[in-house]
Amino acid sequence: MSEYQYYEFQALDRPLSPEEQAQLRAISTRARITATRFTNTYEWGDLKGDPRRMTERYFDAHLYVTNWGTHRLMLRLPEQTLSLPTAQPFCLGPHLDAWTTRTHILLDLTSEDEDGDWVEGADDSLAALIGVRDELATGDLRPLYLAWLSALTAWEREDDDEDEYRTRLEPPVPAGLGDLTAPQRALADFLRVDTDLLAIAAQASPAPPKKPGARPAKKELVPLIAALPQEEKDALLLRLALGAESGLHTELLHRLRGTTAPPQTAPGHRSAAQLLDAAHTLRTDRRRHAETERAAARARHLTVLADQAESVWQQIETHLATRRPSAHDQAVTLLADLRDACADTKRHTSFHQRLTRLREANRHRPGLIQRLDRRDLR
Template structure:
């Protein structure tokens, strides 16, 4: 199997300058380079630079996948968007790490080692990965830490945590992840039952911005000097910076409030929830299979009833397919004969079917490829 790598970088906060684009072009002559992106695929070589350097100087989001089982997602965030203590609480090397830059945090989610190469199907979906996962950055800037929790869950999935370890923070809304967070969980191959179990034990956020009364109460308690500072930033053209700071302030308050309302769960408890989720999943899957079988039988019965309305027409179709004399037509004739047998069994008699079938074989018994198909389907015994 040949090697395959896909990498993509995205600039969000500012576009690349012409000089920066020229610099990147000097590193790769094949890459697709625009003022906001750098995209390349490799099947025999690799990027002649450190992706971290690209992130440190040029880009805000990065996705990398390789068909030997490597998957990396990076995000560069302004440092006012999240505090170091929070980052440390979630980080579990090598699955979630961070680097302190002069004005940013560089966050890295990594699949780590995997031997389940057969499940690594999304190497063919590289061009769509960035679109699905990139919104995680904006979610983090708005104080949504669930993507960090997903990174920590990768270590739980691979059993690199101790049974008595506690979840980093009590986060609400784990039962209903965003589309980007779901994509990140798939990217990191989080155990589906673990993810469902963690969510089942999570409650809706009773202190969310959607609760106007709670939000208004929180805003009323903000110091006037702090509010004035945010307003000055907005008037000075730093609205995004003010929003990030306020979102972080609100997220910190929600985190403190959650700690007083609910106890953090241990890894052992999370796996117990995963077992419960697995049991429910198996029940639902069995139910879905039964429903699918009922629907399949309904459609099958309707088709057989339709055939029974005009048996001569159905026999003519089988003869016509056989007379075409090629493999595809023989397959169609064989399927039609199986359907006719079942239709006669349900709406007439098998004796009547055998009578017509003998006529069919008298006419087409020299077609060896067709006869072999009929023998294989149990419609005929070759002499």
Template sequence: MSEYQYYEFQAIDKPLSQKDQQVLRDISSRAQITSTSFVNEYNYGDFKGNPLKLVEKYFDAFLYVSNWGTHQLFLKIPRKLIDLDLASKYCIGDSWTIYEKGDYLIFDFTSETEDYDWEEGEGYLSPLISLRSDLIQGDYRCLYLAWLFCVQMDEIEDDEEEPPVPANLGNLNASLESFANFMRLDKDLIQVAAEKSIAEQKSIQNDQKLKTWIDGLPKSEKDTIIFRLINDGDPHIGNELLQRFRKTLSIKDSKSEEKKSRTVMELLQKAEAYTKKKDQQIAEQKAKEKARKEKEAAIAREKYLNGLAGRENEIWEKVSALILTRTPKNYDEAIKLLIDLKDLANKNNATSLFKSKLMTIQEEHRRKPSFIRRLDSANL
């Protein structure tokens, strides 16, 4: 079997120049290269470039998928737009890393498993790219999920306490759902972790405070911001200002709730109990559904047999006629009718008569092995 590897790089903030594209072409003559992307698949051989260095110099996102179970995602973000102290609290295990590269941070999320199916990487990166915007806007839920994956992989000590639980962990957007699936994160573990996550909505009060904060900025600084916006085309000015504003909010205004942190062991035990309870509920529901269907089938069977009552002789004659055709299809039909006759006999306390007639059938057709095998299999 050939090996499969998929590499996809995306430039978001700044497109690739013609010179950049030529450098990339020298790395791979077969890659699909545009002003914003660099994509390559390998069924034999390997990629000659260094993904981390390429992201550092040219790209903002990178995805890697292999047929031996490796998933990897890089996101590059300007350092000034990330609270590195807070982000570092989530970066404890071995499955994700923060690389500091000059004015940028590169987040490296890796998931490896021995239990995998062959899969291709095309289409994986698109729904994950908006995680970068979420991080820039201060939504660190993907970092908590990455920490939770390290918990799942036994990379963190049992007595280690969890980092701050971000808001809205119980209401993941499409990108976060894709990220959880990409990392192969246990959904029950997410469910348990989300129990201590507040449901936070946009605050009208904070909007008013933002307006007040903007009014308080010096005129010279506002002029500088407008100049940067028009002249430099900086796509992150708004997010940079929002981050500055958030730092002015007090703990009370941020709507954070003081909650006792859980340990890794507590999370794992609660997730195990949650899974067990959920499986039990599913089993009970399946049992109820099975009982309902069996009851409906029994009622239908009773109605069917009532419709056959008084026609026993007619059915015996039809059985004999079907057997005489010597065709497998009619043998099967004859067996079905014999089962009906047996159930009618049980219903009417006439089992002795049924057995007598069945023995006659067996004797008359003992030289038809195909029919006799069917008869034996039916346990009549």
């Protein structure tokens, strides 16, 4: 596969001015640029601009996907919706970073998997992921914790300092990790969060009285709005009258929710090593259980075949009577299963006598004989 890079930027809180679009055009002559979006793909070369600087200056979300395994999501939020001290405990190595500008906080979430397969549709993921920005702005910290889990897995692959694993504690554990929203599930997939590690993490996640990030009901909003200072209400109404601001609703909702309670979290008390070891144990137990189930299902299947051996032989002969290679493959699969079924039920002598007759009757069909030989049906 040749080199492939996909860049997408979106402006959500305000459209780009014609001057800003012209500045972006100077960065790329091939990109598709609108008042709200910048997209480009590269099969050679690279983007001339710095995605971090571009997101700081122009955009509220950035997606980057490559065919060598990089998945990157950057988000820009107004500084009053998420503080840097709140985000910093989740930062880990180069895979989860947070910083501020004069007006915003920016998050950089990255997953690398050079050995992984290309994820079909990964370059169309931003629409599914963008909802986590509003969730973060309204106090839901689950997206940050998911990104931390992804970074922890990468950190485990890249680092071998056992002492640091045993001393590094997890960040605050948000409520509702066992019941992710659709954008959060999309984020977990995009960042390749290990499902077993997430299951272990969710064991310490508080059960919220209502879903984190959920909008207050009307009866809750009325007294909260009434309690806002008159000067602040006037300023909000003025901004609304001057023109629609897509971020104004989120900002107001955050302001109202901020008057009631902080994000619901439990203190992080488990070390990175404890989480990773528990996830390994869960994964091993799950795989062992799955293998046991498969073996039991296989045994039941063979028992049924042994009891219906004559009917199975008829199916085999029907498949072999055709000239279709796919039918021959089906016949050989049935033969292999029937051989195992007869071996388990002490009927192998009768099976091999009939198999010998079948091979003799079809000795002039080399394709079929080769199929039988590959499955050791001799």
